[in-house]
Amino acid sequence: MAMADISMGSGLPPHSEADWLKAVETVLRGKPFDTLTTQDVDGIIRQPLYTKATHKTSDTTAGLPGLAPFTRGARPVSDKHLPWHIAQRVVIGRGAADNDQILTDLAGGVSALVLDFSSIKSVTTDDLDALLDGVMLDIAPVVLAPAACGVDGILAFIDLLARRHEDAQAMSGYLNFDPFATALAANQRVSSHGLEALVARAADLPNLALMTASGAAFHNEGAAPTDELAYMLAALTQNLRLLEAQGLAPEDALARINLTLSADTDFFMTIAKIRSARQLFHMVAKNIGCAHVAPTIHCETSQRAYSRLDPWVNILRATVATLAAGIAGAELISVAPCSATSDTDNVLTRRIARNTQIILQEESHIAHVSDAAGGSWYVEALTQDLSEQAWAQFQSIEATGGLTKQIDDCSVRAQLDARCRDYETLVETRDLPLVGVSEFPNLDEAPLPAPAIAQSGYRHAEKFEALRDLAERVKPKVYLACLGNAAAFTPRANFAANTYATGGMHAVTGAGGFDIGAIAKEFAASGAKIAVICGTDDDYEAHASELADALRGAGVAHLALAGRARDIAAIDDYCYPGGPTLSFVQHALARLGLEADA
Template sequence: MSSPAPADLPFMDAFATPELAQWRGAVEKVLKGADFEKKLVGRTADGIRIDPLYPAATPAGARPMRAAAGRWRVAARVEHPEPGEAARLALSDLEGGADSLSLSFAGARAARGFGLTATSVTDLDETLGEVMLDLVRLRLDPAPGGRKQALLLADLVTRRGHDPAALTIDFGFDPIGVLASAGHLAVTLPALGERLAQTIGELKGRGFAGPFVAADGRVWHEAGATEAQELGAVLATAVNYLRLLEAAGMPLAEARDAISFALVADTDEFTTVAKLRAARLLWDRVQEACGLAPKPVFIHAETAWRALTRRDPWVNLLRGTVAAFSAGVGGADSIGVLPFTAALGLPDGFARRVARNTQLILLEEANLWRVADPAAGSGGFEALTQALCEQGWARFQDLEAQAADGMTGIVAALANGHAQAGLAREREVRAKAVATRRLPITGTSEFPNLTEASVQVLLPEPTTPPGQDAPEAAIRVEALPSMRLAEPFEALRAEADIATAAGTRPSVFLATLGPVAGFTARATFARNLFEAGGLAAPVGAGFASDGATDLAALADGFRQSGAHIACLCGSDDDYAAEGIAAARALKAAGATIWLAGRPGEQEAALREAGIEAFVAMGGDVLAQLRDALALTTTNRT
């Protein structure tokens, strides 16, 4: 049913359509002279401009559509090393609403040190227990030994008497992704192409339809890739597979049909939606350049590992919800939501159920699947999609231009260090944003909870041994790291917890000046900051007396606190009136004195009075917390 024309809504005639200039004029009044660009214009990690307002857009050219409209697949990972428990969890996932299983064998990066240990058809049969292979979609997470695992699965299909052509299996071969993750590849690229084509031919000969090869963006995202870098890497990987398979004698159209994509759904809704839409448009462009009529690629999306936190892991539920929503709106064909406890160990049944239900609510209650490409026509999404197409293509061309040791493209970019250098630059930028809290992490760097309740996992996070060098590797590269953004703050919290276990929690005394109304803002800021490093910083009722601060009571409060650091917290007026006197009183009581806020013109006088550091918005919080924790733990009695 089409929308009614304006004439059918006479009450709308009472409202004039505002012009952009009118809106801009109203905004300027609110800004009161502040810079429009700095206040209201954002930038993505790729430098793409995000305006506060966009007009409606009419999509030009091809639409980024899926092969078939309808529900996306709800994926759950099978990764438990014990076959019986893996079978139980898989069956529970399927009975609870999942309709796709990702098989993560030991050694796969996605298994996080766990993974299936099946080495025979009998083992795999037990691992998949009562799973009806003809009723679910299966995909293999890329791992070393992918050929052996794929053939095990094929043999299991034969053992159970299924028609391979009636099954939906993505075999997930991604030797380039494994090279990037592990740092070595056993064979040369030409030999790799021959092996890959031979294995695909063998599987097709047995009746399997594929896809067989995965261009996986997760290894790049975990190493710090921006949206455009991930897109460029996935495109370059897929094109490399096209070349290898064609060189091995496979028709180009068949090679194209053998490829699927895996992309990361992160916590930024706009960039995630635009990234998935851009991936389809970019792949269409590659197909056209190859002389092929474009066909939609199957895209599996997984929520971001690097966004997960070990501290206050319940916040991961929100992260997973935003990411899954974005992947659904962006047009993913299947989605895997990482359970909220995944960073702590192997998730239990409850965490897996919540991960499934996140998608089921979006499917069954929000009905996201009922609209094909819901972002179409939105000025903001269309502009961002187009910008990511341009940026992703530029990154793809940059990787394609690389050469090393007779190789070209993405493998050459890994071999000569070009890819690693680009990712390292982005990691450094993002690490600085995390350290200064310009990129806040709720529950970790912002609003930490020192009394958080523990959560349950089936197995604790394993200590993964360092990768072993392959003695006969034909290609060696610097392996890409896997990182989570919260790790630096989590390390500080762990250090504070060790100190707490040996006695009492390290603490900072908040030396509040003036009445509660005056010091609350900065005391709250300071408490939030120190607790992000695991240091207690309780806020009391203050030390106000007759319109001023009782400095003797303040100094006595510090002595009784047992803290080593005293952080002054008050309004600018209180700092001007009492800051120097309060600092002297605290110094006489033996405190190392910090101040919450910027010192302004008083800095020299405040430092002379004994203040050693200032904590304020935009500062390097990680460095400040390291200093505070070192002072606190070193001087404990």
């Protein structure tokens, strides 16, 4: 239709979904419509088009920001000056100047501190007093990550508040006693030892959350979004039972538990997951007569999305995750520095991490609109899909004895290991692309050094990092044995070069042409032990077999062809879009005697 036929004043011509489907069929050219849908590892199906018909909830059931079921936010409006707390994690004991780091963070715009005790085995009140010297604890909430210090570390912090005669009513913070995350990380049985003492000592501190229901702990071990929400719910209900056993009324117990979730690069999924978490929290609260209680959500940028390779890309990952968490209405957000996968946190990377939040708050003003994603048919449908599947999975956990039993009998660990394998398959085929790792690797950017103590949990990039570490020892080359002219071989040559670069191998591009002897001589002079034939299908048909034999004669250790498999005896392997990238690169490096530990 020409513009002359359209009157903008009378509106655009109406089109139905049937019209859209008809147009899509012409593009698909006989392929089934299902090729446009995507199924996540947890079974969530994403459609190519969302309409009013796919919108599962009404405005009434979704509620309004600040009102039950809190899907659209725990508050009616955000504080324009501080829409959410800008939290920064401090790994205690990693550096000699932890207090200086904390004061620098606070002066630079941080409004809450996450004290991570994972690098130490014990902590005393004196230690914390020195660590937090100069910190106004009634202004900057503290979020504890007790790790191995357990309840003793939490009690030491409570003793510090008493020592400093802090106003109990003015104090807010999150003690994060979490028997489930602790047991999961240590591969131990669940224990609530010390909770009785904690409840007694914190009785006069009503604004301190005692426990957390952490979905992030499971996310970091490989859980998919539905799993994360289901485990979070299971932890929430178990925590409620534990606190009620200590004499707390249901409403008091619920108010003393916060939620901890991950935020990752799946932008819309992160928004939907946080909205779903509030909806699911409300379902539990309603069942115990506390429908008016809204949750407090702390979001952490996903550690499994980060990589030591081309670490500056982690800034982009953190930005996407933070934007999603902010739009979704999280109360606290902690952004890991781009160097978090190593031991190299410094003033620059920490400043970038907190400035990411400051820019989103003060320049992008993303919190000026409450629930900005609300009303999007995609986000609303995704939120509801997550809630329905997570609730069903949560009920299954409860029906089989609860989260404690499933952690103790290793059922949870088995489920998480299976999810890790699912993600590894997606990473292997690049269906889950990792920029700077499996896509567009930059060999001129030195990777961050591996941490002195291996970090726990699962990360998508780990196996590629191991290959790059191996290759760094010898910096191997790969010769691109190109057939024909540049226009013919460049597409596959570029693909092959990027594939080998994921394993740290530098490409040497051949001159091309059809002189098989000259190509073999060029390979021999290149210093490479690995080669890949690159060209068009027609050129392969005419010359690939002869060239493969010639390269064998020239001493190639591993020979591949860029394209689908063919019946050529001298070819060791094939690289192509959708192929097994990781194992392909592993085989090539193995021919050079470079093999990673299993």
